[in-house]
Every structure is written in C-alpha cells, then in structure tokens.
Amino acid sequence: MFEGLYAITPDTADTPVLLEQVRQALEGGAQAVQYRNKSGDAALRHEQGSELLALCREFSIPLIVNDDVRLADLIGADGVHLGQDDSRLSAARVILGPDKIIGISCYADLGRALAAEREGADYVAFGRFFPSQTKPDAPPAPLSLLREAKQRLRIPIVAIGGIDLDNAARLVAAGADAVAVVSALFGADDIRLTAECFAARFQTSH
Numbered sequence: 001m002f003e004g005l006y007a008i009t010p011d012t013a014d015t016p017v018l019l020e021q022v023r024q025a026l027e028g029g030a031q032a033v034q035y036r037n038k039s040g041d042a043a044l045r046h047e048q049g050s051e052l053l054a055l056c057r058e059f060s061i062p063l064i065v066n067d068d069v070r071l072a073d074l075i076g077a078d079g080v081h082l083g084q085d086d087s088r089l090s091a092a093r094v095i096l097g098p099d100k101i102i103g104i105s106c107y108a109d110l111g112r113a114l115a116a117e118r119e120g121a122d123y124v125a126f127g128r129f130f131p132s133q134t135k136p137d138a139p140p141a142p143l144s145l146l147r148e149a150k151q152r153l154r155i156p157i158v159a160i161g162g163i164d165l166d167n168a169a170r171l172v173a174a175g176a177d178a179v180a181v182v183s184a185l186f187g188a189d190d191i192r193l194t195a196e197c198f199a200a201r202f203q204t205s206h
Helices: 015-027 042-059 069-075 089-096 110-118 143-152 168-174 191-205
Strands: 004-008 032-035 063-066 079-082 101-107 123-126 157-160 178-181
Touching (some): 004 191, 015 032, 063 069, 089 101, 168 178
Parallel strands (some): 079 101
C-alpha cells in the first residue's frame, strides 16, 4: 500500500501555489500525499484539503490528513495520520470506517508501533532519523530501529525526519517502505525532478 515517496505538504496559505507544488510532486512519482497545515484556520484547511483530494484523485494517489480526523471525514480523504497527542486510533477508526488508512507516528518507539499494529493501524512512521527543519526537537531514531521493525511488523514502515536525496537510500536499505519528505522536496528548485530522484532510490534499493 505504501511504498516510495510520501510527500508531506508545506504549511502555506497560498492554495494555488500549494496545488502546483503537489502536482509537480505527483508528476514526479509521489505515491502518497499528506496534507499538513498547523497554522491555517478551519476554512482554509477545508478548502486546501478538498482541492488536494481532487488533485490526488487525478493521479489515483491517496490523500492523508495530518492529525485532523474531523477534516479527513468531512472532505472524504483517504485517511488520517495521528501523532502522540492526537485522537486515539480506535476513535478515528469508528469515525472514518474500516476502509480508510490510519497511520501512527511512533517516533523511536518500537513498542508503540507493535501496539498500533495490534489496534489496526495501516502503517507506522518512525523518526526523526536526521536533523529536521519541520520537527527540530523530535528525538532521534537509529537506523537499527528500522531493521528490527522490519522483522517484527507486517504493516508498512515510513521513515521521517531530515530525509534528503543523499540519505534516503540508507533508510530504504534499512527497511523503510516509504520516506516522508517535506523540506527536501517542496523546497527544491525542481520539485518534479526531485520527486523522480526520490522514487529512483526505491528502484535501486529493491
């Protein structure tokens, strides 16, 4: 279900620019998109989420909403990604139904990931693996965590945190099914080409 580049949107109020950036990422081969906006009001988030969902539908790529189960439900998104302080997985499943994707942030905690799998998570995310502009204070996770998680989990594993074209292949080799990227993708001069290069990291590592 999840393999390859997992594009996480930058926080911006400029919806047309956001849509163009995401389109370029999708054209370059992003396999999933997560809508993340921590500063916008409810109206902006609904507008952007709805527009992004329509765009992702063009490419048959899932749109996951960060943190906000209600927004995911309102716009009919493909799923939600939950962090440590967000809604409980079980509550999100009741609201969204059995067929939606629910991902769980597990940071550097394999036990949390194993529990999430037992509770019905569709994928888990570990990180940060490298210094991160988006979450500079997040605790570091070792590459060995990916190797152990790969042996013990049956659901897809996403790596996040400071990932760029220079270090992505190390994460894939260690067991990551997908890499979640914000700055190195959407801050690039050529988003489409950068997405293609991330996608190539998976082709050469499998």
